[in-house]
Amino acid sequence: MISLPCDVLMSETLPIQDLVPQLQAEFETALAVFLREHPLRSSYTNGLTQFYSELQSFVTRRAKRIRPLLFLVSHRIFSGSSTAHSESLMRSAVALELFHSFILIHDDIIDRSDRRRGEPTLHRLLEAALHSHKPKADRARLGVNAAIVLGDILFALAVETLLEAGFPSERTQLAVGAFLRYVGETGRGELLDVLHAARDVSRVSVSEIQRTYALKTTKYTFECPLMLGAILAGAPKASLNVLIQFTKPVGLAFQIQNDLNEFRDERASGKEIVEDLFEGKKTLLIRKAYDRLGKSDRLFLQTCFDATRLTEAAVNRIRELVLSSGAFVELESDVSRLFAEAIAIIKKSRLSPMQQSEILGMMDYLKTSTLAPPTRPRGSGG
Amino acid sequence: MISLPCDVLMSETLPIQDLVPQLQAEFETALAVFLREHPLRSSYTNGLTQFYSELQSFVTRRAKRIRPLLFLVSHRIFSGSSTAHSESLMRSAVALELFHSFILIHDDIIDRSDRRRGEPTLHRLLEAALHSHKPKADRARLGVNAAIVLGDILFALAVETLLEAGFPSERTQLAVGAFLRYVGETGRGELLDVLHAARDVSRVSVSEIQRTYALKTTKYTFECPLMLGAILAGAPKASLNVLIQFTKPVGLAFQIQNDLNEFRDERASGKEIVEDLFEGKKTLLIRKAYDRLGKSDRLFLQTCFDATRLTEAAVNRIRELVLSSGAFVELESDVSRLFAEAIAIIKKSRLSPMQQSEILGMMDYLKTSTLAPPTRPRGSGG
Numbered sequence: 001m002i003s004l005p006c007d008v009l010m011s012e013t014l015p016i017q018d019l020v021p022q023l024q025a026e027f028e029t030a031l032a033v034f035l036r037e038h039p040l041r042s043s044y045t046n047g048l049t050q051f052y053s054e055l056q057s058f059v060t061r062r063a064k065r066i067r068p069l070l071f072l073v074s075h076r077i078f079s080g081s082s083t084a085h086s087e088s089l090m091r092s093a094v095a096l097e098l099f100h101s102f103i104l105i106h107d108d109i110i111d112r113s114d115r116r117r118g119e120p121t122l123h124r125l126l127e128a129a130l131h132s133h134k135p136k137a138d139r140a141r142l143g144v145n146a147a148i149v150l151g152d153i154l155f156a157l158a159v160e161t162l163l164e165a166g167f168p169s170e171r172t173q174l175a176v177g178a179f180l181r182y183v184g185e186t187g188r189g190e191l192l193d194v195l196h197a198a199r200d201v202s203r204v205s206v207s208e209i210q211r212t213y214a215l216k217t218t219k220y221t222f223e224c225p226l227m228l229g230a231i232l233a234g235a236p237k238a239s240l241n242v243l244i245q246f247t248k249p250v251g252l253a254f255q256i257q258n259d260l261n262e263f264r265d266e267r268a269s270g271k272e273i274v275e276d277l278f279e280g281k282k283t284l285l286i287r288k289a290y291d292r293l294g295k296s297d298r299l300f301l302q303t304c305f306d307a308t309r310l311t312e313a314a315v316n317r318i319r320e321l322v323l324s325s326g327a328f329v330e331l332e333s334d335v336s337r338l339f340a341e342a343i344a345i346i347k348k349s350r351l352s353p354m355q356q357s358e359i360l361g362m363m364d365y366l367k368t369s370t371l372a373p374p375t376r377p378r379g380s381g382g
Numbered sequence: 383m384i385s386l387p388c389d390v391l392m393s394e395t396l397p398i399q400d401l402v403p404q405l406q407a408e409f410e411t412a413l414a415v416f417l418r419e420h421p422l423r424s425s426y427t428n429g430l431t432q433f434y435s436e437l438q439s440f441v442t443r444r445a446k447r448i449r450p451l452l453f454l455v456s457h458r459i460f461s462g463s464s465t466a467h468s469e470s471l472m473r474s475a476v477a478l479e480l481f482h483s484f485i486l487i488h489d490d491i492i493d494r495s496d497r498r499r500g501e502p503t504l505h506r507l508l509e510a511a512l513h514s515h516k517p518k519a520d521r522a523r524l525g526v527n528a529a530i531v532l533g534d535i536l537f538a539l540a541v542e543t544l545l546e547a548g549f550p551s552e553r554t555q556l557a558v559g560a561f562l563r564y565v566g567e568t569g570r571g572e573l574l575d576v577l578h579a580a581r582d583v584s585r586v587s588v589s590e591i592q593r594t595y596a597l598k599t600t601k602y603t604f605e606c607p608l609m610l611g612a613i614l615a616g617a618p619k620a621s622l623n624v625l626i627q628f629t630k631p632v633g634l635a636f637q638i639q640n641d642l643n644e645f646r647d648e649r650a651s652g653k654e655i656v657e658d659l660f661e662g663k664k665t666l667l668i669r670k671a672y673d674r675l676g677k678s679d680r681l682f683l684q685t686c687f688d689a690t691r692l693t694e695a696a697v698n699r700i701r702e703l704v705l706s707s708g709a710f711v712e713l714e715s716d717v718s719r720l721f722a723e724a725i726a727i728i729k730k731s732r733l734s735p736m737q738q739s740e741i742l743g744m745m746d747y748l749k750t751s752t753l754a755p756p757t758r759p760r761g762s763g764g
Binding site for chain 1: 425426430433488492515521524530535538541542545546551554559562563573576
């Protein structure tokens with residue numbers, strides 16, 4: 001079994017705000033070691049060597065690692081900083097990130113994305129790695145085909161890694177079972193996205209969008225890693241319930257804030273906005289803006305969804321409409337309210353003061369590190 | 383937990399040839415009950431109801447069920463017909479078939495197939511179920527996207543079902559771990575297929591093709607279900623090794639015979655042959671025929687791989703070339719030799735006479751039921 005670094009994980013004294021960045025660095029090393037030392041690597045011979053190394057570089061690309069960090073911190077909170085199982089824990093965190101890479105790989109195929117984390121998506125890398133005499137369209141398809149399969153392989157590897165991380169077998173079985181059910185729910189959220197992409201913006205309701213947020217962000221990004229950490233730490237059922245209640249407002253707030261950031265960053269090219277439109281993605285922001293627009297502006301927005309090309313002027317117009325509609329300010333205040341709700345849930349819970357402060361410290365850390373506000377929004381008034 | 387039928391499974395007296403068809407019928411019922419009663423179903427509301435029911439009908443379509451049958455028979459052989467865990471066993475067999483459906487769903491996307499088991503492929507069904515105002519090309523893509531995700535969901539459900547089938551936790555962990563490694567190997571075989579599709583037929587060697595057969599047929603279709611059945615029955619290591627040795631010639635023989643059948647069936651339209659060519663599939667038969675052809679015939683065959691359309695005359699010419707090349711007869715005799723090898727491995731093993739006779743009985747049953755010879759081949763000489 002590959003030996004992974006876990007010194008920071010074992011440090012009992014660090015307060016959460018100092019622990020997390022160090023943990024993140026240690027996690028990066030562990031992930032890189034895991035992929036470099038894994039026996040699978042040596043079975044990828046000849047043409048497949050290249051595939052493996054593309055996968056390796058894709059997974060180890062600079063990223064926020066929200067899920068493994070939430071998982072590690074959650075375990076620490078509920079195990080009372082016990083240093084037992086540190087390496088098993090790091091291995092499980094790696095498993096969660098492998099799984100997340102699988103999700104990104106298939107998502108990028110579904111969305112026809114060319115870029116991920118500032119570099120080419122995996123299907124694009126594999127297309128380039130094929131060295132085929134085939135025409136470009138065929139090579140593109142072969143790249144996608146290889147990426148579908150590599151994604152599936154990564155999924156299997158993630159579950160295998162979690163299953164064999166080294167925790168006692170009863171807890172392992174509980175955690176893996178829970179994990180697989182979260183996978184199913186994430187998939188259900190993705191299916192809803194596909195359904196919504198097939199419909200006009202007027203035919204997708206606010207509550208339908210909130211449901212996909214609940215499945216894809218709340219459950220997948222927040223609830224799943226926090227719960228798995230807690231389950232493997234043997235947390236009591238009451239604590240698990242607090243986590244479930246806490247993540248509901250938190251997940252929604254993060255997703256909305258993320259949508260808002262995409263719109264308010266003046267330096268951004270608006271590329272993400274355009275891609276979302278072309279893929280038929282319905283965000284709460286777009287949906288709520290649509291509701292507040294007049295007839296001709298609605299028609300314009302609807303037409304943008306169905307366009308095959310959008311000029312810079314059109315993108316600027318969309319941004320302007322969304323920002324001036326009032327939907328932006330409404331959602332900004334929703335975000336504040338949701339975070340306040342989350343804090344209240346923790347404060348009135350029966351978690352220990354130490355546990356409460358660590359959970360909220362973690363949330364603050366993530367807010368600062370992942371939701372840092374870009375430049376001041378145009379027309380948002382605040 | 384859903385209650386599944388398992389009466390045939392518990393019958394201790396039936397000889398293998400009578401048991402298997404009855405087991406198959408019972409398995410069909412169990413699979414249908416599982417999908418109908420699964421709690422997941424009720425979470426697929428609104429537009430997703432349709433997706434779930436398409437998935438359900440896709441999975442329960444008439445099929446050979448080789449993998450669950452091999453699994454059930456293997457467990458019976460190594461548990462000494464013990465009737466303990468019968469329902470857990472049926473649940474695990476269902477899990478294997480769910481997983482197989484996932485493989486088929488992604489394979490059909492990769493191969494751009496429109497038909498599977500005589501009906502539309504899942505991505506085609508989902509495309510039709512979308513009721514979108516979008517143009518046809520967009521709907522086709524959304525159908526593919528939904529099928530990628532439903533495949534992933536099915537994979538998660540399969541592992542969850544195996545994990546929670548109800549076997550003692552140590553055996554469960556061994557079986558699920560082994561299963562996930564087989565998934566990885568199957569994927570590796572599929573990646574090799576993608577690599578080979580990108581190359582000219584002259585640039586893919588016989589041993590490379592044999593390697594994909596070993597990964598995709600031998601390991602996935604034969605070794606995996608037999609091993610999982612044996613592991614869950616607590617079979618000793620020596621018996622597991624016999625199974626691994628036995629499946630090597632058996633898997634190769636089945637795959638080759640399958641390739642041969644595609645070619646020799648005069649009634650068939652040659653559609654499968656054409657599809658394989660267009661997808662760049664390199665079978666042992668095509669590869670060996672290519673080696674034996676003269677320069678101009680090689681050029682013709684190579685050109686067929688790169689064509690965008692093949693007339694009936696071209697298909698007939700390919701068939702003629704392959705059959706008359708001598709490759710067909712050579713591979714036919716390979717198949718006989720491989721089956722003889724498999725029998726010898728079992729006979730000289732330390733398995734009990736009863737176990738030996740049941741394994742060979744199972745192999746004979748599968749030969750008859752899945753490799754039944756169609757009409758006499760043209761030019762194969764026998």
